[in-house]
Amino acid sequence: MAKREAIFPADRHALYKTHGYSAAIRSGDLLFVSGQVGSxxxxTPEPDFGxxxxxAFENLASTLKAAGCDFGDIIDVTTFHTDPEKQxxxxxAVKSQNFVQQPDPNWTAIGVNWLAGFDFEIKVIARIPAN
Incomplete structure (x- = not known):
C-alpha cells in the first residue's frame, strides 16, 4: 500500500497552518490537491475577484510544481463558486490560459454560498509523471 506524503509549495500561504491541512497529498503516482483559493x-482573500x-491558479501551479507536475498532468477538476452566473x-478566461493541453480534464463546477471569505476555490487530482 502506498504511503501518503504531504506536499507543500515553496511559497505556501498561512491558511495551511491556520486550518491544519496539507496543500496536497501524494499517494503512489496520484496527487490529491486541496482546494486552492486566491489568498x-x-x-486573507485577494479582494479583486479576477x-x-x-x-488561486497561481497557488495551484505552485503546489503542482512542488510535486513535479503541471496543468497537463491534471485528470480531474472541481471548482466552487459563490455566484456562478456572474463569475x-x-x-x-483564467482557466483557458492555464489549461492549454488537450484533452481537457474532467471538470465539475459547484455553486456554494460560503467559502470562508473567498469567492472561488479549485481542487484537482493529477497523475505524477514518472521520472
Whole structure:
C-alpha cells in the first residue's frame, strides 16, 4: 500500500497552518490537491475577484510544481463558486490560459454560498509523471 506524503509549495500561504491541512497529498503516482483559493501570503482573500481567481491558479501551479507536475498532468477538476452566473466568464478566461493541453480534464463546477471569505476555490487530482 502506498504511503501518503504531504506536499507543500515553496511559497505556501498561512491558511495551511491556520486550518491544519496539507496543500496536497501524494499517494503512489496520484496527487490529491486541496482546494486552492486566491489568498494573499497572510491567508486573507485577494479582494479583486479576477485577481483572486488568478491567484488561486497561481497557488495551484505552485503546489503542482512542488510535486513535479503541471496543468497537463491534471485528470480531474472541481471548482466552487459563490455566484456562478456572474463569475463564469472571468473564471473561464483564467482557466483557458492555464489549461492549454488537450484533452481537457474532467471538470465539475459547484455553486456554494460560503467559502470562508473567498469567492472561488479549485481542487484537482493529477497523475505524477514518472521520472
Amino acid at each position: 494573499l501570503a497572510d491567508g 485577481r483572486q481567481v488568478q491567484r 463564469f466568464e472571468t473564471i473561464m
